[in-house]
Amino acid sequence: MTKYSIAVDIGASSGRLILGYLEDGLLKLKEIHRFENKIVKKDELFCWEADKLFQEIKNGLHKCMQMGIKPDSIGIDTWAVDFVLLDENDKPLTEAVSYRDPRTDGMMEQVFDHIMKERLYLETGIQFQKFNTIYQLYSIKQNSPEVLEKAKSFLMIPDYFNYLLTGKKVNEYTNATSTQLVNAFTKKWDAQLLDSLGINKEMFHEIKMPKTILSNLSEELIGELGFDMKVILPATHDTGSAVISVPEQDDSIYISSGTWSLIGVENYFPICITKALDYNFTNEGGIDYRYRFLKNIMGLWMIQEVRRNYQDLYSFAELVDMARSAESFKSIVDVNDDRFLKPENMIAEIRNYCQDTNQMLPIAPGEVAKCVFDSLAAIYKVAVAEIEEIFEKKFQKINVIGGGCQNEMLNQLIADVTGKEVNAGPVEATAIGNIAAQLMALGEIGDIKEARSIIKDSFEVKKYVPAQHILN
């Protein structure tokens, strides 16, 4: 009897419900629902609209019913690091504040007064991003200590949605590691670290692995939806699910290309050496206790903001076409400069950077877009060199997955600047990895090796080779 699993993948720019099932040995997908996700200002904080997002999940499930589809399971993945705190009555004490809120400015440095940066890296193996959960919680402790005193539950965004579906409160492993509060070796919440920061460790829940069958829906949800199903934990960190889908892991580097670009390799142990620290690589948890050795790059967030600055006048495809026509424009920016994390106006900020670095200012939309794509390709090249230096080997291929793999100009740029073969696809890598974990939990797929073989057979990837003149 065919099993049907629903993946809920909510990235920083959009969410989608995608139905997945096996047919003739291939993984088939059917998009059920898609919705926008964006940051809004609430009480002077940049927040996600968590209630609206949960309603969109239910809207998608209602659509399933209208299509006569009763999924056997559902799995939710979202962006990392962000969370909600619940009080003793399981009522939210906080909004779902976004990692782009400046409340964490300066917090990392204050945390280093309690634990040396090097020690924190050795214990957790997690990259230093000023928006990591550890710094968000420290900010709450500094500015609203009463909130932390009342907090009885810490739930990351997918954990929170799972709680709303089932009434069960757990923390899923891959996303928990992104907090920089999980010990890379014990794979548990680091009690000593939490104590040293004065953060109440009792509010953290048991860490559960991907493929855990959490529960059935709550009675309330069954009543509302008219059907029941299993709630399964995929790799609830979206990039953790995306990496499951990378068709070829050996000898290849992946770029999970969405709002963020996450560039790295799959590994079987944490690499916490000084060079990895200096280059700010992370060891986020993966499926089956693997590690995602990767680093964050500002990503297509920049072109999303450019598009918004142009009042959504142009599609992403049109921006790419215009960038192609700006062939002679050569200025590039350091996309990882903090100024690009949440600027008032991305176009103005890019121009300011070019001014500050005595480069030509991008004026036309095509020049702005080209500057973004050239700049991303340039920093990818640096990251590839850093990875090869740390692993002391050359990687032959780069797999670009996620929405950004549709950017054919950027794919070709990556091949040209790195001199490597680029394989682009699958677009919905995150949802595919989410579904694969659910089908493994349901016994439809044996293990990750089989899952990757099915995914490779099921989805086309488009190949890009370096332009000939580059290779000569």
Ligand SMILES: Nc1ncnc2c1ncn2[C@@H]1O[C@H](COP(=O)(O)OP(=O)(O)O)[C@@H](O)[C@H]1O
């Ligand atoms: N047709 C297209 N051509 C070029 N780029 C595209 C196209 N469609 C989507 N993209 C890129 O994909 C990005 C969204 O990727 P996605 O993985 O959906 O992001 P997230 O999961 O972070 O919301 C967009 O910001 C855009 O840059």
Ligand SMILES: C[C@H](O)[C@H](O)[C@@H](O)C(=O)COP(=O)(O)O
């Ligand atoms: C803030 C985190 O680094 C971010 O969530 C990243 O880990 C990630 O998963 C981004 O996924 P998108 O689909 O939003 O690009």
Ligand SMILES: [Mg+2]
């Ligand atoms: Mg995504």
